[in-house]
Amino acid sequence: xxCLAAIAIIVLLAANAWARSADRLIFHGNxxxxxxxxxxxxxxxxxxxxxxxSVRARLSALTDSMxxxxxxxxxxxxxxxxxNRRGGKDxxxxxxxxxxxxAAEVRWLGDSLRVPASVSSRAMATPRSVFRWAxxxxxxxxxxxxxxxxxxxFARVELRQVESDSASGTCTVWLLLQAGPLTRTEFVSFPxxxxxxxxxxxxxxxxxxxxxxSQRRVDAARRRLARLDFMRRVAPGEIxxxxxxxxxxxxxxxxxxxxxxxxVAGYLPATENREALLSGLVNVELLNxxxxxxxxxxxxxxxxxxxQAADVSYREPWILxxxxxxRVDFGQRIEDTLYVQRRFGARLEVDLSTTLTAWGAAQYESxxxxxxTAVLIGLPESRTASIETGFSFDTRDHPTNPRGGxxxxxxxxxxxxxxxxxxxxxxxxxxxxxxxxxxxxxQELLPLWIVYAGAHARDLESDExxxxxxxxxxxxxxxxxxxxxxxxxxxxxxxxxxxxxxYWLGQASRVFLFGDAxxxxxxxxEGDVPRENTIFRVAGGLGLRMESGLxxxxxxxxxxxxxxxxxxxxxxxxxxxF
Numbered sequence: 001x002x003c004l005a006a007i008a009i010i011v012l013l014a015a016n017a018w019a020r021s022a023d024r025l026i027f028h029g030n031x032x033x034x035x036x037x038x039x040x041x042x043x044x045x046x047x048x049x050x051x052x053x054s055v056r057a058r059l060s061a062l063t064d065s066m067x068x069x070x071x072x073x074x075x076x077x078x079x080x081x082x083x084n085r086r087g088g089k090d091x092x093x094x095x096x097x098x099x100x101x102x103a104a105e106v107r108w109l110g111d112s113l114r115v116p117a118s119v120s121s122r123a124m125a126t127p128r129s130v131f132r133w134a135x136x137x138x139x140x141x142x143x144x145x146x147x148x149x150x151x152x153x154f155a156r157v158e159l160r161q162v163e164s165d166s167a168s169g170t171c172t173v174w175l176l177l178q179a180g181p182l183t184r185t186e187f188v189s190f191p192x193x194x195x196x197x198x199x200x201x202x203x204x205x206x207x208x209x210x211x212x213x214s215q216r217r218v219d220a221a222r223r224r225l226a227r228l229d230f231m232r233r234v235a236p237g238e239i240x241x242x243x244x245x246x247x248x249x250x251x252x253x254x255x256x257x258x259x260x261x262x263x264v265a266g267y268l269p270a271t272e273n274r275e276a277l278l279s280g281l282v283n284v285e286l287l288n289x290x291x292x293x294x295x296x297x298x299x300x301x302x303x304x305x306x307x308q309a310a311d312v313s314y315r316e317p318w319i320l321x322x323x324x325x326x327r328v329d330f331g332q333r334i335e336d337t338l339y340v341q342r343r344f345g346a347r348l349e350v351d352l353s354t355t356l357t358a359w360g361a362a363q364y365e366s367x368x369x370x371x372x373t374a375v376l377i378g379l380p381e382s383r384t385a386s387i388e389t390g391f392s393f394d395t396r397d398h399p400t401n402p403r404g405g406x407x408x409x410x411x412x413x414x415x416x417x418x419x420x421x422x423x424x425x426x427x428x429x430x431x432x433x434x435x436x437x438x439x440x441x442x443q444e445l446l447p448l449w450i451v452y453a454g455a456h457a458r459d460l461e462s463d464e465x466x467x468x469x470x471x472x473x474x475x476x477x478x479x480x481x482x483x484x485x486x487x488x489x490x491x492x493x494x495x496x497x498x499x500x501x502x503y504w505l506g507q508a509s510r511v512f513l514f515g516d517a518x519x520x521x522x523x524x525x526e527g528d529v530p531r532e533n534t535i536f537r538v539a540g541g542l543g544l545r546m547e548s549g550l551x552x553x554x555x556x557x558x559x560x561x562x563x564x565x566x567x568x569x570x571x572x573x574x575x576x577x578f
Contacts, residue, residue, distance in 0.1 A: 151212025483558025
């Protein structure tokens with residue numbers, strides 16, 4: 001008897017479970033949503049037996065989901081469970097999507113009179129427009145952005161209600177605007193600063209004490225500080241309240257080391273036609289003298305056995321308390337026993353924005369040559385005064401190892417030369433013009449995979465019969481055309497381009513494949529006959545930048561057109577800070 005009762009109970013439970021389950025889920029009335037989308041919105045499992053009660057419990061959530069996707073008049077009309085021809089059960093859900101609503105009215109309540117017409121005219125949710133939740137969200141972000149940039153960082157914008165009318169197919173949107181108290185920037189703090197004076201950082205930030213708080217200015221201040229060579233990291237700025245109740249801005253910083261040592265060495269193996277060649281470069285920079293951003297630089301270079309070059313410069317920021325920087329330079333180049341070239345220069349820079357810098361420069365240059373050598377190579381002593389102007393635009397996220405951004409710089413100048421007579425060459429006055437351009441772009445196409453491209457050009461035009469040797473541009477080596485000797489090619493017009501595929505290993509580390517191409521144009525006079533010569537060279541190779549305890553090591557192995565694969569040029573560099 002007990003056994004029969006147990007069997008009966010099991011049969012009743014099985015029958016009840018069968019009645020509360022189905023094999024398929026079918027939707028009717030859907031036009032904008034596919035059945036798969038509606039099934040996903042229901043969030044029920046359909047890969048096995050479908051629980052009817054679970055579907056029924058989720059119908060209100062399905063309605064809310066359709067409304068959240070801009071269909072304010074959507075609803076679920078009914079749910080029916082039917083037996084299909086195969087003996088199974090189907091759950092049929094009848095939905096009504098309705099037509100998209102139009103905004104009959106958009107009402108801004110509260111502090112709406114504080115919003116100027118220039119801002120309200122940019123609103124997306126407007127009368128007679130098709131209602132979109134994304135438009136409402138855009139308007140809320142627009143209003144909050146406006147308030148936090150005119151001194152109201154504690155402003156609130158709340159969606160109070162969306163009132164729909166199915167009879168007219170319209171809705172009314174209500175937004176409540178609360179500006180909050182007017183807030184001023186009464187102090188600026190820089191947590192983490194150790195060596196740099198806070199007064200200098202305040203100047204660089206361009207934040208004005210006592211001015212209404214502006215998030216846009218705070219973000220710009222962060223970008224300006226991040227551009228300083230001795231800043232390793234600058235965190236996003238935030239509003240803060242001090243112990244005395246004053247409101248201000250907090251900009252956490254992490255200073256890097258302020259002395260930079262850059263060493264580059266190049267090695268070209270010996271062949272049947274040449275001996276092994278070794279070249280080198282040393283660059284020392286003091287980036288933050290006395291904690292106020294002053295810079296000093298010493299550069300020494302020996303591209304080959306016959307040439308030595310040295311440059312010294314000093315940069316003073318904030319001249320007379322203005323956002324101007326003055327840089328003075330001295331340079332000397334000794335070309336074996338042929339000539340000595342010296343130059344003195346000054347350059348005035350001004351930051352027009354966080355990404356745009358303009359400058360103007362003046363320079364005086366003199367060339368001294370041994371009398372016998374001057375006659376032999378046709379190089380007279382000369383004195384040249386020149387002026388130059390240019391600008392640069394930089395949006396890169398890192399100056400030496402960017403994952404994205406653009407850099408562009410261009411300059412143009414003119415010079416006046418007075419040269420002495422030598423041999424059959426008479427003395428005279430001449431004029432020349434120089435122009436130059438540098439462009440770089442980096443783009444991360446896949447995670448950590450970056451494509452980098454760079455293009456550079458220099459041109460010198462002169463009314464002299466022939467451009468003299470000290471004036472020629474030099475191409476080749478670690479900084480221009482890898483795979484060739486330092487300064488291997490000379491010309492009055494040069495251009496070079498690089499294409500790299502990089503794999504990003506860290507803030508200062510990467511491995512990459514590169515291809516370089518360069519062109520050189522030079523006009524020479526042999527006897528009385530001018531001869532023009534244009535050279536085009538390409539090279540390819542691979543490289544590595546690796547950060548270590550000593551600094552960032554760099555290895556570039558380039559193979560030129562006439563080199564065998566294992567007979568290329570190795571460029572080794574070390575960029576160290578301390």
